[in-house]
Amino acid sequence: xxxxxxxxxxxxxxxxxxxxxxxxxxxxxxxxxxxxxxxxxxxxxxxxxxxxxxxxxxxxxxxxxxxxxxxxxxxxxxxxxxxxxxxxxxxxxxxxxxxxxxxxxxxxxxxxxxxxxxxxxxxxxxxxxxxxxxxxxxxxxxxxxxxxxxxxxxxxxxxxxxxxxxxxxxxxxxxxxxxxxxxxxxxxxxxxxxxxxxxxxxxxxxxxxxxxxxxxxxxxxxxxxxxxxxxxxxxxxxxxxxxxxxxxxxxxxxxxxxxxxxxxxxxxxxxxxxxxxxxxxxxxxxxxxxxxxxxxxxxxxxxxxxxxxxxxxxxxxxxxxxxxxxxxx
Amino acid sequence: xxxxxxxxxxxxxxxxxxxxxxxxxxxxxxxxxxxxxxxxxxxxxxxxxxxxxxxxxxxxxxxxxxxxxxxxxxxxxxxxxxxxxxxxxxxxxxxxxxxxxxxxxxxxxxxxxxxxxxxxxxxxxxxxxxxxxxxxxxxxxxxxxxxxxxxxxxxxxxxxxxxxxxxxxxxxxxxxxxxxxxxxxxxxxxxxxxxxxxxxxxxxxxxxxxxxxxxxxxxxxxxxxxxxxxxxxxxxxxxxxxxxxxxxxxxxxxxxxxxxxxxxxxx
Numbered sequence: 001x002x003x004x005x006x007x008x009x010x011x012x013x014x015x016x017x018x019x020x021x022x023x024x025x026x027x028x029x030x031x032x033x034x035x036x037x038x039x040x041x042x043x044x045x046x047x048x049x050x051x052x053x054x055x056x057x058x059x060x061x062x063x064x065x066x067x068x069x070x071x072x073x074x075x076x077x078x079x080x081x082x083x084x085x086x087x088x089x090x091x092x093x094x095x096x097x098x099x100x101x102x103x104x105x106x107x108x109x110x111x112x113x114x115x116x117x118x119x120x121x122x123x124x125x126x127x128x129x130x131x132x133x134x135x136x137x138x139x140x141x142x143x144x145x146x147x148x149x150x151x152x153x154x155x156x157x158x159x160x161x162x163x164x165x166x167x168x169x170x171x172x173x174x175x176x177x178x179x180x181x182x183x184x185x186x187x188x189x190x191x192x193x194x195x196x197x198x199x200x201x202x203x204x205x206x207x208x209x210x211x212x213x214x215x216x217x218x219x220x221x222x223x224x225x226x227x228x229x230x231x232x233x234x235x236x237x238x239x240x241x242x243x244x245x246x247x248x249x250x251x252x253x254x255x256x257x258x259x260x261x262x263x264x265x266x267x268x269x270x271x272x273x274x275x276x277x278x279x280x281x282x283x284x285x286x287x288x289x290x291x292x293x294x295x296x297x298x299x300x301x302x303x304x305x306x307x308x309x310x311x312x313x314x315x316x317x318x319x320x321x322x323x324x325x326x327x328x329x
Numbered sequence: 330x331x332x333x334x335x336x337x338x339x340x341x342x343x344x345x346x347x348x349x350x351x352x353x354x355x356x357x358x359x360x361x362x363x364x365x366x367x368x369x370x371x372x373x374x375x376x377x378x379x380x381x382x383x384x385x386x387x388x389x390x391x392x393x394x395x396x397x398x399x400x401x402x403x404x405x406x407x408x409x410x411x412x413x414x415x416x417x418x419x420x421x422x423x424x425x426x427x428x429x430x431x432x433x434x435x436x437x438x439x440x441x442x443x444x445x446x447x448x449x450x451x452x453x454x455x456x457x458x459x460x461x462x463x464x465x466x467x468x469x470x471x472x473x474x475x476x477x478x479x480x481x482x483x484x485x486x487x488x489x490x491x492x493x494x495x496x497x498x499x500x501x502x503x504x505x506x507x508x509x510x511x512x513x514x515x516x517x518x519x520x521x522x523x524x525x526x527x528x529x530x531x532x533x534x535x536x537x538x539x540x541x542x543x544x545x546x547x548x549x550x551x552x553x554x555x556x557x558x559x560x561x562x563x564x565x566x567x568x569x570x571x572x573x574x575x576x577x578x579x580x581x582x583x584x585x586x587x588x589x590x591x592x593x594x595x596x
Contacts, residue, residue, distance in 0.1 A: 046513040046514065046515065047484075047513050189378035189379055189540070190378065190540065190542075190581055190584040190585050191378065191580060191581065191584040193584065193586075194583075194584040194585075194586070197586065216513065216514065217586070218514075218588040219585065219586035219587045219588050220586050221588075222586060222587070222588040222589060223586040243589065246588045246589050246591075247589050247590065247591060247592045248591075248592045248593075249591075249595075255595040256515065256595065257514060257515065258588065258591055258595070259591070259594070259595045260514050260515045260517070260518040261514055261543070261588060262517075262518070262521070262541075262543040262544050262546060262547045263543055263546070263587065263588075263590070264542055264543050264546050264570055264582070264585070264587060265590070266543075266546060266547065271522050271525065272517075272518035272521050272522055272547060273518060273595065274515055274518045274519045274522060275515040275518075278483070
């Protein structure tokens with residue numbers, strides 16, 4: 001039995017580097033967050049911000065040449081420092097993943113049910129016969145109307161939405177502590193997306209999994225996540241409860257991102273807010289706040305000293321301006 | 330709206346794909362009896378899910394597909410016929426595609442990409458290039474970009490080039506097929522604003538095809554909702570979104586997750 005204090009996903013000081021060990025190039029800086037069992041953390045950012053790299057780090061699937069340091073504990077099991085054999089055992093049982101494109105996530109030449117069953121057999125959780133039965137149960141649990149038929153189907157015989165349900169069934173088959181969902185509904189139509197989001201929400205609650213939901217879509221994050229982390233240029237710049245973060249953002253980047261989000265109820269005549277200048281590449285070495293060059297509020301200090309995110313309790317922003325005492329500026 | 334004829338009139342258009350067994354009545358229509366007007370200077374948003382026929386509609390207007398029945402007329406001239414002045418009519422309709430990585434020739438400079446429709450249209454090279462540089466400037470790209478190649482550009486910058494090229498022949502209509510779907514939110518906002526600015530300056534009409542209901546709200550005067558090749562609802566954008574009459578439209582709008590409203594405006 002895992003002590004209650006260790007349950008969930010605890011990520012502390014996670015850094016991802018590449019290049020030489022003497023002079024590494026850092027692409028994820030000091031990511032720190034926790035995800036309690038049965039809850040979802042939404043990780044929001046734009047292309048190249050490092051959100052998918054964090055997801056890959058958490059499942060031990062970083063691209064060759066990338067190294068991670070810090071600590072990633074899944075229900076008390078440390079991920080960092082493991083070799084590939086140990087990671088293979090952890091993957092599936094401690095952490096599993098759902099990617100954007102379900103057609104690429106599955107082997108096109110193996111029946112869907114067999115792929116789900118294989119994971120359970122490999123991890124020694126079931127015999128072949130049990131696993132086959134269990135695969136059909138899992139497909140039923142994900143809401144596929146004819147689970148036995150779906151289990152016998154090849155991936156190309158199912159629609160994108162049905163196949164994403166099958167991928168989710170596969171992901172949860174070995175009861176992982178953490179589910180990393182990287183843009184799980186981005187390739188799907190709105191109505192299918194809504195149903196897949198409902199499914200993920202239900203599975204997280206029923207199975208008491210932690211979920212890291214990586215998305216560029218603030219609406220998707222608003223719907224599923226209890227906590228949100230906003231990542232910019234490889235750094236988490238704001239962290240907090242979803243409602244508070246999305247309605248009263250504190251970091252200027254989050255404010256700009258939310259103001260740029262087109263809203264169905266908006267006045268047609270109002271132009272969308274944009275963010276001036278190019279995003280700082282996550283690889284660039286910069287002193288101070290990485291958003292300073294684009295920030296309308298930047299102070300002298302912002303360009304020199306790196307603001308830090310307070311330990312993630314409550315709602316915090318890595319910003320000198322936002323954290324200045326009232327009236328100090 | 331005035332009683333003057335619309336700029337573009339789409340009337341009872343049908344389009345089917347693949348082998349057709351008409352006798353058995355089994356044809357699935359990518360477009361089925363689509364009737365729609367586009368007036369000068371306005372934006373009509375076309376929304377729907379994959380396979381609804383949105384892009385096929387755009388491609389039929391552009392002449393990239395032939396229609397099976399019905400008529401598409403620009404200023405009362407039939408686009409399907411055209412005859413000798415077909416090219417002149419077509420030049421009045423520009424296009425911006427979704428993927429700026431595949432819509433620009435990687436081996437051409439940006440200046441050449443933008444000048445190309447002008448040169449094909451019979452302009453001399455030198456003035457065509459000069460105009461291309463002006464167009465690149467109009468869409469907010471720095472001067473030195475004229476000599477660059479697409480590989481040196483971000484997705485948002487490429488889409489600016491695509492917009493410049495679409496405007497080169499001074500079209501009266503631009504078909505925008507998911508022009509911001511491949512872009513990040515902050516870049517999407519820049520491109521949407523640019524399209525709005527261009528429209529204010531030139532009076533071009535947009536047919537704005539997207540799956541994103543929130544984006545369509547930002548640009549459209551009128552909204553068309555498509556499903557399985559048919560138009561299920563159309564009307565003023567605000568009223569379709571706030572009080573849809575069709576069940577499918579209602580379901581589609583309800584399915585889109587939205588972030589809660591901001592407590593204050595950010596500058």
